[in-house]
Amino acid sequence: MVWMLLRGLDGAKDNTPMNVTKAIQRLYLDVIVTGLLFVTIAGLMLLSMPQVLSPSGHDKLYHALAFMALTFPICSFRPSASLVILSLAALFGAMIESLQPLVGRHGDIMDFWADVIGMCLGWGLAKVYRSLSLGALK
Numbered sequence: 001m002v003w004m005l006l007r008g009l010d011g012a013k014d015n016t017p018m019n020v021t022k023a024i025q026r027l028y029l030d031v032i033v034t035g036l037l038f039v040t041i042a043g044l045m046l047l048s049m050p051q052v053l054s055p056s057g058h059d060k061l062y063h064a065l066a067f068m069a070l071t072f073p074i075c076s077f078r079p080s081a082s083l084v085i086l087s088l089a090a091l092f093g094a095m096i097e098s099l100q101p102l103v104g105r106h107g108d109i110m111d112f113w114a115d116v117i118g119m120c121l122g123w124g125l126a127k128v129y130r131s132l133s134l135g136a137l138k
Helices: 002-007 017-027 029-046 058-077 079-103 109-135
Strands: none
Touching: 017 029, 017 058, 029 058, 029 079, 058 079, 058 109, 079 109
């Protein structure tokens, strides 16, 4: 359904990666997805809950994956805004870790560094995605 919406946006039948990218940019889908991820991540990381028993290290993996997902859409479809989203995501990660003690959780500097690693992965994957989609045009 979304694909049909993207294709029918300007009546073009051209499915090239650049036209899909432009349609996503016009509809602000990347910004909407990032906003929804922001709210979801904030809710989950500030949710007051008892410590969940999980093997050590998975918490850091979840932090990295969450922040990779947070930065990927904007870095992919609006590369000129990459520095802005990376800066805001870093500030967001630091803020989350600072606020966690207020909701009965504990902040951890290593969680913040996992967030930073995730941001870098999101940015790197976006660069790969863009180079592959631009390569498809040649």
